[in-house]
Amino acid sequence: MGRWEPGARERLERAALELFIEDGYERTTVAEIAARAGVTERTFFRYFTDKREVLFGGGHELEDFLVRLVAAAPASVAPIEAIAGALDMAAIEIFAERQAFARQRQTVISSNPDLQERELLKLASLTAALAAALRDRGASELGASLAAESGVAVLKTAFTQWVSEDNAKDLSEIIVKTFAELKAVVAVA
Amino acid sequence: MGRWEPGARERLERAALELFIEDGYERTTVAEIAARAGVTERTFFRYFTDKREVLFGGGHELEDFLVRLVAAAPASVAPIEAIAGALDMAAIEIFAERQAFARQRQTVISSNPDLQERELLKLASLTAALAAALRDRGASELGASLAAESGVAVLKTAFTQWVSEDNAKDLSEIIVKTFAELKAVVAVA
Numbered sequence: 001m002g003r004w005e006p007g008a009r010e011r012l013e014r015a016a017l018e019l020f021i022e023d024g025y026e027r028t029t030v031a032e033i034a035a036r037a038g039v040t041e042r043t044f045f046r047y048f049t050d051k052r053e054v055l056f057g058g059g060h061e062l063e064d065f066l067v068r069l070v071a072a073a074p075a076s077v078a079p080i081e082a083i084a085g086a087l088d089m090a091a092i093e094i095f096a097e098r099q100a101f102a103r104q105r106q107t108v109i110s111s112n113p114d115l116q117e118r119e120l121l122k123l124a125s126l127t128a129a130l131a132a133a134l135r136d137r138g139a140s141e142l143g144a145s146l147a148a149e150s151g152v153a154v155l156k157t158a159f160t161q162w163v164s165e166d167n168a169k170d171l172s173e174i175i176v177k178t179f180a181e182l183k184a185v186v187a188v189a
Numbered sequence: 190m191g192r193w194e195p196g197a198r199e200r201l202e203r204a205a206l207e208l209f210i211e212d213g214y215e216r217t218t219v220a221e222i223a224a225r226a227g228v229t230e231r232t233f234f235r236y237f238t239d240k241r242e243v244l245f246g247g248g249h250e251l252e253d254f255l256v257r258l259v260a261a262a263p264a265s266v267a268p269i270e271a272i273a274g275a276l277d278m279a280a281i282e283i284f285a286e287r288q289a290f291a292r293q294r295q296t297v298i299s300s301n302p303d304l305q306e307r308e309l310l311k312l313a314s315l316t317a318a319l320a321a322a323l324r325d326r327g328a329s330e331l332g333a334s335l336a337a338e339s340g341v342a343v344l345k346t347a348f349t350q351w352v353s354e355d356n357a358k359d360l361s362e363i364i365v366k367t368f369a370e371l372k373a374v375v376a377v378a
Contacts, residue, residue: 078377153338179378189269189368
């Protein structure tokens, strides 16, 4: 193992995203990412298993974070409230500082069908995990599925807006507004 | 071209699903499907481009059907109502007669991760197509996305229930109940 390198993970992420955008995801190699970040390839592999993990490694973290919060919500909290509360915390704790990364990541993913598929699979996994966490809290099969689907739909839609706006608001605020809009949209069903 | 064979498509579908369940999707060949259905391989290829299309060919039909109905809904109809109306028609016109097929299809897809991914991609494509149809009718970007996401979430959830119940109700009825449940779930957000 090499020595600890302060900020290496962030430098590697930044270097990877820059190269993915400049040269394309497919053509970028781990060697190039490491060189741009000023670290060895060995250091890269201490943080990521491959270049795809630079884009998707955070998915696990997000899923674990949200599931933990949903599981910890008081019993009196309705399924959709538990989800909304967890998403709000994620917006603040995980995403607030990461808008530049999230934006560049979105640019890379939009340009590559394989990465888009991967993103869909991650969201499907997140939906299933949240539904399971709600069921564990005693929600009905159907109620849990619908609350999880709704929450992930809100996250997806709010996120798209957040990363695409030039002068983007707070993600947390966008999520709250998107939940309100979902309520209005569904109310007339 | 061979002669027209009455019921060949249905026989091929039935034979394919039987073989997928008996021997596994991966191991089943087009030759076996054709033999079981009592037709030539050439006849198989008149109906399907490959064995996967037996499972997913209907996806295009469903997407076209739903988009056409959403586009044709009167201007006074809200986005979610247009979606709900279209799903109800699909339940009656497309799915009502096809429960046995839908069930076997679900069994096959559940047993194969690649087919599950394919199914997710089809649903994502359906969501995008419905959102586009709603935008064309004048719905807002956000309203269209959320109505489409909600509609597909209802379809997915209702469908899962419909194919998994031993003594399944009408899909149309399950869809109506699922929309009502979604409304109740989201109302407390």
